[in-house]
Amino acid sequence: MKPQIIALLGSPVEDGNTARLLSEAIKGAEDAGCSVTKVEVTKLKFSPCMEYFYCEQNDDCMMKDDVSPFLKRFRTIDGLIVASPVMTMGFPGAIKSFMDRFQVFFMAKYVRKDPLVKKEMKKWRKALLISIGGMNVPYDFDGVRLSMRAFCDITDFEYWEDVLQNDMDSIQDITKKPEKIKEAYTKAYEMCRLIAEDKAKNTAEESG
Numbered sequence: 001m002k003p004q005i006i007a008l009l010g011s012p013v014e015d016g017n018t019a020r021l022l023s024e025a026i027k028g029a030e031d032a033g034c035s036v037t038k039v040e041v042t043k044l045k046f047s048p049c050m051e052y053f054y055c056e057q058n059d060d061c062m063m064k065d066d067v068s069p070f071l072k073r074f075r076t077i078d079g080l081i082v083a084s085p086v087m088t089m090g091f092p093g094a095i096k097s098f099m100d101r102f103q104v105f106f107m108a109k110y111v112r113k114d115p116l117v118k119k120e121m122k123k124w125r126k127a128l129l130i131s132i133g134g135m136n137v138p139y140d141f142d143g144v145r146l147s148m149r150a151f152c153d154i155t156d157f158e159y160w161e162d163v164l165q166n167d168m169d170s171i172q173d174i175t176k177k178p179e180k181i182k183e184a185y186t187k188a189y190e191m192c193r194l195i196a197e198d199k200a201k202n203t204a205e206e207s208g
C-alpha cells in the first residue's frame with residue numbers, strides 16, 4: 001500500500017494563496033508515490049476541546065463529531081502536511097481547535113505512557129508546515145511553528161521542514177513568487193520520498 005498522507009488546509013479560502021501552495025505540495029507528495037487525503041478543516045463540524053478529561057483514562061475523546069475519525073486515522077498515517085495562514089500571530093481558530101482535540105494523544109503518551117502511535121512508525125512519520133502571513137515582521141511564524149512543534153510532538157511526527165512566506169498583504173498573489181510554489185512542491189516531494197524509503201526499509205528489516 002502507498003504511504004498515506006493527510007493534508008490539512010487551515011484557510012477558509014478554498015482557492016486562496018494557502019490553498020494554492022497546498023495543492024502544489026499535494027502534487028509533490030503524489031509524484032513521490034504517496035496517497036493524499038486533503039481535509040478542509042473549516043468545513044468540518046466540531047467543537048473545541050471542552051476539557052472533560054475523558055482522555056486522561058481512555059484512548060478516545062468523549063466528544064463525537066467530525067474530528068472523531070481523524071483521532072483514529074492519525075494513529076496510522078505516514079505523513080502530514082499542514083497548510084495555514086497566520087491569524088492573530090498563530091493558527092486560525094478552526095485548525096487550532098482541531099489540533100487541541102489531539103489531547104487524546106498527549107494523555108496516552110505522557111500521562112498513561114502508552115502512546116497511540118506504534119514505536120516503529122516513528123522511524124518514518126514526518127510532517128511539513130506551509131504557512132503564509134500578511135505582515136512583514138520577522139516573528140510572523142513564531143506562533144504557528146511553536147504550535148506545529150507541539151502538535152508533532154504529541155502525535156509522533158518528526159517536524160521535518162516548513163515553507164513560509166510573509167508579507168502577503170503586499171505580495172497579494174502567491175503566483176508572483178514562483179520560487180515559493182516550487183518550494184512547496186519540492187519539499188513535499190522530498191519528504192514523501194523519504195517517508196516511502198524509510199517505511200520500505202523498515203518493512204524489509206522486519207520481514208528479513
Ligand SMILES: Cc1cc2nc3c(=O)[nH]c(=O)nc-3n(C[C@H](O)[C@H](O)[C@H](O)COP(=O)(O)O)c2cc1C
Pocket residue numbers: 011012013016017018019085086087088089090132133134135136140168169
Ligand atoms: C482574522 C485575520 C487575522 C490575521 N492575522 C494576521 C497576523 O497576525 N499576522 C499576519 O502576518 N497576517 C495576519 N493575517 C493575514 C493573513 O495571514 C493573510 O491575509 C493570508 O494571505 C491569508 O491567506 P489565505 O487567503 O490563503 O487564507 C490575518 C488575516 C485574518 C483574516
